[in-house]
Amino acid sequence: MFEHTVRLLLEGVFICEITHHExxxxxxxxxxxxAVNDYLGKIGLRLASTAHGGAFFAAHIETGGPEKKAAKEVFTKIKHELRPLVAFLEFVMRASQKDDVICAGSVIExxxxxxxxxxxxxxxxxxQSLANLVKGPAADSSDRARFNKVLNRFKDEGxxxxxxxxxxxYQVTGKIEFIMEAIAFLSEHEKIALEDEEAEVTSQGSLL
Incomplete structure (x- = not known):
């Protein structure tokens, strides 16, 4: 099981109870x-998990805090890439007529x-808008085909x-916890970066 688990981690897989129970x-x-962390450490990686323990994954060993400018650039990139996922989660909540937040283990019928x-x-x-937003082969004009395209896309993404x-x-996997934490973390850094920029502009204005 050690070898199998390490191989999954090195492939970038998020290991959760739903997808890889053993x-x-x-x-x-x-x-x-x-044992796994010691092995990963030899190649510059470490074993990490989401805050709620819903998924394990391999991460690079941190060498220092990210620069605020870099964090802002990463946030902008992730925000753009996650737009389809966020739109999908919101769509499922509306279609299911439930106010419960979608989390790891949530069922999609x-x-x-x-x-x-x-x-x-x-x-x-x-x-239709969501299907156009999601990357992948164009679906035919039926709603079922569009929805299948969306579901298959996020299944392939883990x-x-x-x-x-x-x-x-379908069930939502533990990978969703990582994404939500990343959004929250980068949002905070985005806020800090913007506050620093505003302070700098104010300071420059007072000097001129």
Whole structure:
């Protein structure tokens, strides 16, 4: 299990209970965590986990805090890349008519959501916009094809796991925790960077 788990981590996989149950259980033992971390440390990596412990992943060993300018650039890049994901999560919440925040383990039932979409012109329009936003081969004009395109995209990206192929039931994976934490972290750094810029402008203005 050690070799299998390390291989997954080196491939950039986010190991969670939903997608890799055995590897996740293996990493939940402190001794195994230490062994894996020691191995990764030899190649400049470390074993990391999300704040809520929903997923493990390999990260580069930190050598210092990121510069504020670099953090702002990274935030802008991630914000652009995550736009489809955020739009998808918001769409699912509206279609399911639930106020609960989507998190690791949340269930997405395709058939149930399609019933809501078919009966709501606004959702159908939003789905078309979402499908256009998501990268991938163009889907045909049916709402079902558009929704399948979106689901397959986020499954391929590791955010969804097909728990029941016959009933087309998906589960949100632990990778979602990492993304939410990254957004919160980078948002805070973006705020700090903007505050510093405003202070600098104010200071320059007082000198002129």
């Amino acid at each position: 590897a996740f259980a293996f990493l939940n033992h402190p001794a195994n965590q230490q 395709t058939a149930s959501l399609m019933l809501s979409i078919d009966s709501n012109p606004t959702l159908r329009s939003d789905l 955010y969804l796991f097909l728990a029941n192929s016959e009933r087309e039931i």
